[in-house]
Structure formats: C-alpha cells, structure tokens
Amino acid sequence: MTTLAARAIAPFRPLPTPTDPGRLGAMQDARQRSGIVWLVAGVASAHLAGLQWPALAYGMVGWVWIALIGLVAVAMLTAGFAQLALLARAEPRRIPTATTAGALAVVGVLLAPAAGFLWIAFGMVHVLLPVAVGALGVALLALDPSMRAGMPRPAAGTLIGTVSAALLLGLGVLDAFVLLPMSLAPDVPLPAILAQLRAAGEDGGMWTPLAWAGMWLIAIALLGMGLLRNRRSQRGALGTLLAAGVVALFALPIVEFSIGMGVADTLATQGGMSTAFPAISLLAALLAALAAGLLIGARQR
Incomplete structure (x- = not known):
C-alpha cells in the first residue's frame, strides 16, 4: 500500500x-x-x-x-x-x-x-470540432509511419479508447431519446411521448442526436486509425481517444435542445435537462482526468 x-x-x-x-x-x-x-x-x-x-x-x-x-x-x-x-x-x-x-x-x-450561454453562442464550434478531430486522424494516416517503425502498434489502447468513446456517444443518444423525455414528462410513457411529438409535428429535432453521434463516430474512427498506423504509445492513443469522447459530450445540451423544446411545447411541461445528465457530466469529468493523466504519462515515457 x-x-x-x-x-x-x-x-x-x-x-x-x-x-x-x-x-x-x-x-x-x-x-x-x-x-x-x-x-x-x-x-x-x-x-x-x-x-x-x-x-x-x-x-x-x-x-x-x-x-x-x-x-x-x-x-x-x-x-x-x-x-x-x-x-x-x-x-x-x-x-x-x-x-x-x-x-x-x-x-x-x-x-x-456562463458555460451554457457560451456553448449556445458558439454553437458552430460543435460542428467544427468533429471535423477537426477527423482531419487530425486523416493527417496521421497521411504521415509516414517509418519514423516510428520500431514501436509496436497501440492496438489495445486504440481499441479500448475507440470503444469507450463510442459508448459515450451511445450514452448521449440514450439520454436524448429516452432519459430526457422521461425526465421532462415522468407521468407519460415514452411511446406516448414520441407519438404525441409526431402527431404535433414536434419531432423534427430527433435527427440531431443521430447526426451528432454519426459525425463524432466517423471522426473518432479516423483518429483511432491514424494513431494506430503511426504507432503512437498505448497511453497516448487511449488518452487521446478518451479526450475526444469527453469533448463530444459538451455538445449534448445543444443536441438535446430541440427535443426538450418539443416535449415542453407538446405536453405543456417545463424545459430542463434529464436527471441523468449531471451523472453523465461527472463521468465525463472523471474521464477527462484519466485522459490527462494518460497523455502526461505517455509524453514522460
């Protein structure tokens, strides 16, 4: 000990x-x-x-x-x-x-x-960030890996990091489609909520979480392939991919905004966040600490 x-x-x-x-x-x-x-x-x-x-x-x-x-x-x-x-x-x-x-x-x-206001005011950043992460992955794929030819490929770090980031994206989609509507209208079954949204024409925001998750999934896959090809360290690959997953979650309040407004307008409820979002944010903060420690350790080694 x-x-x-x-x-x-x-x-x-x-x-x-x-x-x-x-x-x-x-x-x-x-x-x-x-x-x-x-x-x-x-x-x-x-x-x-x-x-x-x-x-x-x-x-x-x-x-x-x-x-x-x-x-x-x-x-x-x-x-x-x-x-x-x-x-x-x-x-x-x-x-x-x-x-x-x-x-x-x-x-x-x-x-x-003022984080909530800032993330809304600079909403375009949420679109540019996965593009930037994907571009970094493409750049790593384009680089000549021969300079690190003696290093092993970070297969384990890349796999764990990619799966972890994908699970975070899946958690965000679950929060948007299931946990948020159930939190805003706890007395109404989820199928009834979705049916009323469709009947009222308030389901237009349903595509947003899928678009967000799809963009980030492509970006993380490209980043993972780039880290793997360039033989980055296990710690570095895992830390980088975890950090990408954490950054993606910052867009969740924006991604869920249309759905939350649709539920509030259709069922005459107050807006807000899901009861699970604070727990998701705490998980993201802990993963940010883990990613920072991994990246620092990777550079020191």
Missing part, C-alpha cells in the same frame, strides 16, 4: 533541480506540459459543472452534482497550478509562460458559470 501511495504522488513531488542543462530542460519541459494539460482538463471540467444550472430545479441534489464535478475540476486545477509554480521556481525565465498559462486558466474558470 505504501508503494502504491508513493507512486501515486510521485508526479507531484518536487524534484531536485538538476545542474546539467539538458536534464534541467527535459524536466522543465515535462513540468510545463503536465501543468498545461492538467489546467486544460480542469477548466473543461469546470465548464461541465457550469452546464448543470438547470439541475438546480431538482433542489439540493442539483447542488450535490455541481459540487462533485467541481471537486474533480479543483483537483486537476490544483495539480496544474502546482506544476507551473514548480516550473517558475526552478527556472525563473519560464515565469512568463507559467503566468500566461495560469492567467488563461483563471479566465476559463471564471467563465464556467
């Missing part, structure tokens, strides 16, 4: 500053990457917490979900700021880099309460 605890805290334990310039540069580069990755994941998780304001309609339970997601975000932000502090202390010339990264993270956290 002591050995496991020591290994768990090893990445956060301050190391003696090497006198050799090469070793110092390598250690500082690793600290800088680690700090930035933790901060990005922490800010993303803070925005997941910011998307939970509709859950406050559920009373104290909503606050509990926000607090749990917030704790995950705080843990990653603490790790990131700690790494940047060590970076600046060991090498003062990197203070501007550490300060800039820290300031951007603070701004990101301060914007988290």
Whole structure:
C-alpha cells in the first residue's frame, strides 16, 4: 500500500533541480506540459459543472452534482497550478509562460458559470470540432509511419479508447431519446411521448442526436486509425481517444435542445435537462482526468 501511495504522488513531488542543462530542460519541459494539460482538463471540467444550472430545479441534489464535478475540476486545477509554480521556481525565465498559462486558466474558470450561454453562442464550434478531430486522424494516416517503425502498434489502447468513446456517444443518444423525455414528462410513457411529438409535428429535432453521434463516430474512427498506423504509445492513443469522447459530450445540451423544446411545447411541461445528465457530466469529468493523466504519462515515457 505504501508503494502504491508513493507512486501515486510521485508526479507531484518536487524534484531536485538538476545542474546539467539538458536534464534541467527535459524536466522543465515535462513540468510545463503536465501543468498545461492538467489546467486544460480542469477548466473543461469546470465548464461541465457550469452546464448543470438547470439541475438546480431538482433542489439540493442539483447542488450535490455541481459540487462533485467541481471537486474533480479543483483537483486537476490544483495539480496544474502546482506544476507551473514548480516550473517558475526552478527556472525563473519560464515565469512568463507559467503566468500566461495560469492567467488563461483563471479566465476559463471564471467563465464556467456562463458555460451554457457560451456553448449556445458558439454553437458552430460543435460542428467544427468533429471535423477537426477527423482531419487530425486523416493527417496521421497521411504521415509516414517509418519514423516510428520500431514501436509496436497501440492496438489495445486504440481499441479500448475507440470503444469507450463510442459508448459515450451511445450514452448521449440514450439520454436524448429516452432519459430526457422521461425526465421532462415522468407521468407519460415514452411511446406516448414520441407519438404525441409526431402527431404535433414536434419531432423534427430527433435527427440531431443521430447526426451528432454519426459525425463524432466517423471522426473518432479516423483518429483511432491514424494513431494506430503511426504507432503512437498505448497511453497516448487511449488518452487521446478518451479526450475526444469527453469533448463530444459538451455538445449534448445543444443536441438535446430541440427535443426538450418539443416535449415542453407538446405536453405543456417545463424545459430542463434529464436527471441523468449531471451523472453523465461527472463521468465525463472523471474521464477527462484519466485522459490527462494518460497523455502526461505517455509524453514522460
């Protein structure tokens, strides 16, 4: 148990500053990457917490979900700021880099309460992100893999990451088609809800979750093939694909908006989110932490 605890805290334990310039540069580069990755994941998780304001309609339970997601975000932000502090202390010339990264993270956290508005205002980003991820996969497929010819293909990491990301997409589709309507109209059976939506002509938004899942599924498949062909590390492949799945879930409130409005208009109910969305967001925050740890570990190895 002591050995496991020591290994768990090893990445956060301050190391003696090497006198050799090469070793110092390598250690500082690793600290800088680690700090930035933790901060990005922490800010993303803070925005997941910011998307939970509709859950406050559920009373104290909503606050509990926000607090749990917030704790995950705080843990990653603490790790990131700690790494940047060590970076600046060991090498003062990197203070501007550490300060800039820290300031951007603070701004990101301060914007988290407005996450819902921001994701609606920049809705086109949700269309561009899977395109960008797919383009990255195509770029990796086009690169010459001979430079990493001695490395094994990350078959296990790619398979687990692709399946995990696909399951997250499936969870989002389930939330949109089943859990959201049942949460908004708990006294009406699901088949009756869907029938009334069709009769009222309010089922036009049903294609949106399928289009979202289809775009991301293609993008993740291309990314997985690119990582596999270029013989990236197991940790790197798994972490990258998990991160892609987490990013995809940020679009879920937008994807479900038309369905939620249709149910509210047809059955004269109040709008809102499904009772499962906070749990899905907590899962996404935890997976963001796992993806960050895998990506940091992959670069260190």
